[in-house]
Amino acid sequence: MTPRKPLGFVIFAALAVAAAAFVWFGLPHDREVKSLGIFLVKLLPFVFATEAIARLDVEWAKRIRLVLFLVPPAFLLYFLYFVPKIFFFGGVEAGTREAYYGLYYHVLTVTPFLILSMVLAFRLGGGTAALVRRLAFGMLLLMLSGLEDLAFLTVNDHTDPAYATIPEVWDWASHMTVFLGHPPTKYEAYAFIVVHVVLALAVFFSPQRWWDALKVRFVRTESA
Structure with a gap:
């Protein structure tokens, strides 16, 4: 009850x-x-x-710790549904390549700002510093994971044969390429996503004593 x-x-x-x-x-x-x-x-x-x-x-x-169960899912709803739809309808379907690149840049620039706005509101409402860090860094990991790239391919009705099925090589995913040294294959992209999601979950739900220990260690270093 x-x-x-x-x-x-x-x-x-x-x-x-x-x-x-x-x-x-x-x-x-x-x-x-x-x-x-x-x-x-x-x-x-x-x-x-x-x-x-x-x-x-x-x-x-x-x-x-209700914030950990509400804010990240709210962010993911925005990032994994509305962002792919914005890219699809605003760039791929209706715009030129230059318009798409401009749209892409602006949406991915506003996304970290949205994360910071969420955690700022949480902090101003009395949220703890540790939970602010968990939320901000966890959602940043989700943003960088490649989940949105996968969502773009799966939530939209693509007419371009190149994206009608999930491509074998994700040559557009430069944020993965810079880590791997080459454009990721489909399965390398999946692994990249899984690693980042696991890391984000670890940030969200790791024991509080780990975060407290980091705080104590930082305070000691700062005062030395």
Whole structure:
């Protein structure tokens, strides 16, 4: 049974998820607002999510380290679904190669800024320094992992035969190439992704005493 204090948060969080699913999967993705009723329905996920956040019991969230179970998945939803879709529709389908490169650069530049915005909000809300570091460095590892490259190939409906199936060599993945010394094969890319995801999970969920020991060691070095 859910404890009484976080019950309101859980209820409104569930309502937010249900409303978001209805809006995304049950309503057409129109640019124009067709009626006031549809407009208000599309606002429900935001309203429910706001109320869930407002009702969140901070001490309970700190005790179970809820931030580690909410912020990284929220970042991954942005990075593994919306970013590939932005690249696909904004660059591949509708733009020139130069426009695609400009879009790519700007999105990947704003992504670390988004991570820092998340952890800044968490820190200003009373989050500990150790959890700030866990979140920031863990999400950075996820960003650099190549997961987004894989998502780009799998969540979009590619008409280009070169990307209709996952390519045998990922010659565009320069962030992997600089580590490996050559463009990665498909299976090398998979291994690269797995290593980074494991490292990110280790950052998120490693024992707190390891982080405390690093802090003590750094403080001693600083005062020497």
